[in-house]
Amino acid sequence: MRTQEQYLAGLLKMRKNVYLDGEIISRDDPRVIKASSPIRMTFSMVDNPDMAGLLTATSHLTGKRINRFTHIHQSPEDLMATQEMTRKMCQHVGGCIMRCMGIDMMNGISSVVKDVDEKYGTSYYQNFLNYLKVFQEKDLVCAGSQTDTKGDRMLRPIEQWDPDQYLHVVERRPDGVVVRGCKVHNTMAPIADELIVVPTRMMGKDEKDYAISFAIPADAEGIYLIAKGAFNFERESNLEAPISNLGDLESMTVFDNVFIPNERIFLNGETEFAGMLALRFALYHRHSYTGCKPGIGDVIMGTTALLADYQNIAKQGHVKEKLADLISVAELVYAAGIAAAVKSTKASSGTQVPNVIFANVGRRHAGHNIYHEFNTLCDIAGGLPGTIPWTKEYNHPEVGKFVKKYVTRREGVSSEDCWRAFALAADLLSGEYSVVAFQIAGVHGGGSPIMEDIAIMGSYDLKSKVKIAKELAGIET
């Protein structure tokens, strides 16, 4: 297992292909360092007693102790341990742990491509196992690149007026393929060692070039990581806090004729498996959401309860009711993840696959409620998170005393603690990191709301329920 220093050292060796705020930046740029903080914690907290061993696992390939973020699920217990680890890490981070992307991709591929080999005699699963060995040994951090730009949403990939709106093979060589296209919403690609690519949807028989999956270093020739940063508000140093150091780098990842060697390819033209691969990554990622969303929920409910306490409204009926509501959202989502693990099944490769329905209803409930959770925090916090004088006024020689006096609430809580609590709410409710990573990604990350409806309707045994209705109605046909 690597240390965070080794991970950062690895980033530094990479080709400069990250574009941010008009510059090409190297991966030791302070914004990169800031954004990589959650990833670094996945290395540095391995032996932290609070994580109680959750951050490690035993490789089913090598028997070695590995970081759980490189582990392929072998049992329901693995799924539950991952869920718990994810929730705890999100609590420590105060946000998205990010490293789930790569391992969710790996599990998705692991659970599908053996079936491709069995049908077509291909050797994708061996490619995968070879790659997995490296992945575990090097303790790699990978970004998941799935979402294509999609162009006209009413048209299939092959029908697009710009064929690159879905990533596809543009040249086939003996030693590999060349791909072109663009994957968007690539969380943490600028701080990843490698990118793992899967299709974004089902493909038709005529869309062989679009049925492609592979892993590739994030700085490979032809890859452009066009980044957008999102950071919470800056503070003067005496008032800094973990929440103010949160940052996110999202990438529009362009593949401009990128060569993929054969041994890094996990699907290549077997169109009927494209959709399954797309859905399977989504499934693992939605299961991850049943860990991280409750973690975010913990942050929101904790902040809400803290501010209720400081304003001395914690015993008001409507406050308690709203806290019960926040708790219910978080714990229902978490429960769905547990159920998805308990009712999980084994793929042909032995990889443990979460139950589709439970993982999806959990992620769906989280997505449907994320804005509502922020609404509740906003409601209880009052207006101050929108109007609170910031650190330069707090520290100001002339008006600082007023700021301190007038952000104080109930007796016994210091001005600074009051300010810090309201400032936390300010970051959560209107900090760019929070709004992007919690609200927008809370709706779309791991699958937009309509996608979960589609996944549920595609997998649920509704026929057996119609049968129950027919029996009760006395219908025999």
Added chain:
Amino acid sequence: MRTQEQYLAGLLKMRKNVYLDGEIISRDDPRVIKASSPIRMTFSMVDNPDMAGLLTATSHLTGKRINRFTHIHQSPEDLMATQEMTRKMCQHVGGCIMRCMGIDMMNGISSVVKDVDEKYGTSYYQNFLNYLKVFQEKDLVCAGSQTDTKGDRMLRPIEQWDPDQYLHVVERRPDGVVVRGCKVHNTMAPIADELIVVPTRMMGKDEKDYAISFAIPADAEGIYLIAKGAFNFERESNLEAPISNLGDLESMTVFDNVFIPNERIFLNGETEFAGMLALRFALYHRHSYTGCKPGIGDVIMGTTALLADYQNIAKQGHVKEKLADLISVAELVYAAGIAAAVKSTKASSGTQVPNVIFANVGRRHAGHNIYHEFNTLCDIAGGLPGTIPWTKEYNHPEVGKFVKKYVTRREGVSSEDCWRAFALAADLLSGEYSVVAFQIAGVHGGGSPIMEDIAIMGSYDLKSKVKIAKELAGIET
């Protein structure tokens, strides 16, 4: 284990103390027989292959094979098996299985009273074990009697202007106690062998007489079962269906100076355990709800999907979205039950106790959504469930042909099947049984909405979440 015939024979031997529609009825009254149908199925389906052994368990007392409705949970697996059994039985019944009442009471008592004995040197747990042996051997059907009439809700029991608004001890004898009061909303008391009584709330130190728990035959001297029936619409015989045979008997159960022998008493004055006993029954019962509510949800979603199919609107976007919503409600509640089992703990007696938070958020989600689920069924079914001509018109020599013609929808589905499907929706949406047992009991059964908020807020570790918020805010106090 008994057969349904033995169970009915037992009912017949009982003293006539059921009052319904102005009469004292015996327990072979057709309304009683009808209402007992779900209970009878808990006997008759023991060997039904669809139940896959779920209806039986091995007694931890005697090692004998017993009906699961008499089993004390010994493991998470027991809790999950009960949940699954409950869902399946509700699907078969098309409604409430009812028999959970007694066994949830038994588990609640089993998980609490050993602690009382340990503190006070009493022998309630031995009383309980003696009773449990009978309960299992005789395969008893018991009603749970918890909810007092409560009088003025702002006053504690001892403060009530009518002291009987909470059941309490009015006389203490060497061989037992005499109690007076009334338990309401007693589902299936008129078809139960015995009644099991626990307090309805926490009691103060001055409320020793109100801290009382016991089991007693339902026809004991001084007990009056003042019943209210709720039955779905009557039909002419050729159009009958399982749904039309559903019925419910609720009882206002009056204890008019009823003698309770010492050996049947499980709590008697140890006030600080009254609340725990109240909550513990509620907890087991809420866990039961995580089985039965998804079962009711299955009936609702099946009917919705059936009517969408018959009207040929199943592929409309809004219909699919609404079905996904019904599925999500059912499966989130079910997931909460699984999680409550997985995260269950052991009481001092060895009885397995479901996780409070998961059981409560599950029940809460069910209760918050039950009217919404019926709203969805109503929405997709259209207006016909409210206006459909009933069986006498369907069978009418002159207008029957019109009814048949105009209830028919898409080609290929017979008039009768269409009628039956809409009639099923009519029973579900406006049949008295359905409205009472699904809607009203769906909100209040096992605990009204505010009670779950209270249970959640009372048990949840909100402090650890405030700690997370403080850490993120940089607050060190």
Added chain:
Amino acid sequence: MRTQEQYLAGLLKMRKNVYLDGEIISRDDPRVIKASSPIRMTFSMVDNPDMAGLLTATSHLTGKRINRFTHIHQSPEDLMATQEMTRKMCQHVGGCIMRCMGIDMMNGISSVVKDVDEKYGTSYYQNFLNYLKVFQEKDLVCAGSQTDTKGDRMLRPIEQWDPDQYLHVVERRPDGVVVRGCKVHNTMAPIADELIVVPTRMMGKDEKDYAISFAIPADAEGIYLIAKGAFNFERESNLEAPISNLGDLESMTVFDNVFIPNERIFLNGETEFAGMLALRFALYHRHSYTGCKPGIGDVIMGTTALLADYQNIAKQGHVKEKLADLISVAELVYAAGIAAAVKSTKASSGTQVPNVIFANVGRRHAGHNIYHEFNTLCDIAGGLPGTIPWTKEYNHPEVGKFVKKYVTRREGVSSEDCWRAFALAADLLSGEYSVVAFQIAGVHGGGSPIMEDIAIMGSYDLKSKVKIAKELAGIET
């Protein structure tokens, strides 16, 4: 203007064509009398001071004082007066006032068919005026017959495998037409003097036979009123109450080759006006809903507040919040009706037409919330509405004393008043009348939820809002 006696005498003269519970009944059947109570109140309360003149208007045709239920809107004030009258009458009835059906039809026709004449040189508007004169003079009560059975919902009328699934002309004669088909969900048709028919949807050019509108006596040859009754629970006489006397008769109205004379026809083959006529009746009827739904809301909130008071929980935070919610639903819907009147326009005939958007968002909000309102009543009322012993037990010589004792709540409210309050909630929550007329009709009456979305999306000036967005975005194309 007629008296209620004259109205009933009129019903009695009619041909027996009402089928109920297997019989052909005459219109002095007690069930008919019961169901006609709201209609009778529209006659008997004309001079009631509480109605403050709202029940009358001045005919724009004759200048005579007429019942407002026969008046064609001439101004925004007319629309507002009708809305207020409707709300007040619903409060007095405790339910649906029913008589809006006919007058909403009349206004719909009045606002459309002059345009047909202007385009085609037909004389429908003259037919209408002639009929209106009779309608006002005879103070007629008419049922609105719009909803066809629709068969396969994915097929247009002309495509149906059974052509009669939409009412249509089957024969054309010099003196009129013969129609066949069936209109469902015909509220109060069995207690109406006449039926007014309009199309249920837009028609294509090939569907001339389906573009038909007319008025016809409800007992005309070939008309079969196949009724379904819905009545609240029966009570022994000493405990009767207005709520327990509520009843509804819905009719599946079959037109089995019914002759319609030319002078009673308001549209006949002008297909492009079929949709407008359908929508226009719906519009007036949705505007009526902005009066009646708040009236029903008043009943629900009043009952909720009454039970909160009797149980002494009126000052609990969550109770107040829920009451505020009930108030908000009712008053937002009412506000939408006022706005629809204020922003109304004039048709070519001078008939005042409510604003489409406001009327629809009002009706939509009512429909989306009706189950939620009952949920709230159920929540605050507690479980007793589902389990309360009924009148024979209340009056029972042996157990009556227990019923009285145990339905009593806070000091100072008599047993009878408590029972009556809970019984009111029982009728509202589970009485067949209430469930059918409030819940099912609350969702579908005047247009199912999806229909309002369609009406809104069809009329709203969304383009101007896109223009605003483009300007803010700096998009110039």
Added chain:
Amino acid sequence: MRTQEQYLAGLLKMRKNVYLDGEIISRDDPRVIKASSPIRMTFSMVDNPDMAGLLTATSHLTGKRINRFTHIHQSPEDLMATQEMTRKMCQHVGGCIMRCMGIDMMNGISSVVKDVDEKYGTSYYQNFLNYLKVFQEKDLVCAGSQTDTKGDRMLRPIEQWDPDQYLHVVERRPDGVVVRGCKVHNTMAPIADELIVVPTRMMGKDEKDYAISFAIPADAEGIYLIAKGAFNFERESNLEAPISNLGDLESMTVFDNVFIPNERIFLNGETEFAGMLALRFALYHRHSYTGCKPGIGDVIMGTTALLADYQNIAKQGHVKEKLADLISVAELVYAAGIAAAVKSTKASSGTQVPNVIFANVGRRHAGHNIYHEFNTLCDIAGGLPGTIPWTKEYNHPEVGKFVKKYVTRREGVSSEDCWRAFALAADLLSGEYSVVAFQIAGVHGGGSPIMEDIAIMGSYDLKSKVKIAKELAGIET
């Protein structure tokens, strides 16, 4: 009436007492200029044809043509004109028009203080009229300062451990009073000519010093405007757009022993009128919200529809349903404002007072739905608003071509237009201005959710509804 240049010139003459980002700034600071844009439009658009005369009115004092933002409502038409003006101006601004603050304060005072004079023989109303004349002649822009910091929310003002947590009189002089305290959430105070102060809540008889209302120049001695800015994302100039120029300055306004001359005082110790004054400003401001919130809703729905069009998903069922939902929220709120005007009444001064219930249910519905509206925009927009490369990347010589290629969606819409549309959504969903001014202020501006419940429950005639329930139940007491 002033021009925007005159208004800005006025600001420039003011004493420097605005603190922002650690500096004392003068009022020609670019951030001030930016934030004043909406105010300036209230001057510059007076003759704009699109405003159709809405921005002016005739003074009831002087008969002169004045800016409507200085007009006291004399009729329901005035209220409706203000509502329409507000909505239209918000559409043009793309956000909050801000200038309602002062005029809502003026109307509030105008409708209350004549009653104080009548009771106490004071001359506040004359003070007010004198001030109003200046206000109209000088075309003043005033901030409304109401919300105190409130300290411990369970304690009344007089009970606070820091007495300054509610603004109060600390010295009484013959020519006036000296006040100390702090008003928070002061929208646009840094760009206002004057501040108008009213109490934040009801006061007890012992809280005379807290029952104080006045108007004072925003740069008066002892006033400190401690500002917090919120601006949308910066762009390179070729991609600027109106949305990117939006900004807000909120102020924590400290009154550090500020002298208020007698003639500027509108309430001073008449405690029983403090609450009425607090509520009355809130009432006018909530009525303003029935104009501005639909205006914001127009922006949200327009952006949603635009992005649905560019992605070619506008005809999907779920998209149409969500747009219908956005429309319904906006138009129900607007309808409530119309109803509040139609049902308005006259104060003793002749000032027109909106109906309390309609104004409150309207504001309440807006506040309850604002996060939901953003949720919908986020849902339809997809993830790109969170991850879209910004202007420097768009304009970048190397990667600009990729950005342009991959933000393009359906054929026929240029890359730039697509980028602009997604960037608009990015500003709305995560721009600091939008999040603060739309989401946080959308919940709390003009009264937090619980305040509207309190206002509704305090004013609604619930007794008449209980009476209806009693009549239906047959309860005569």
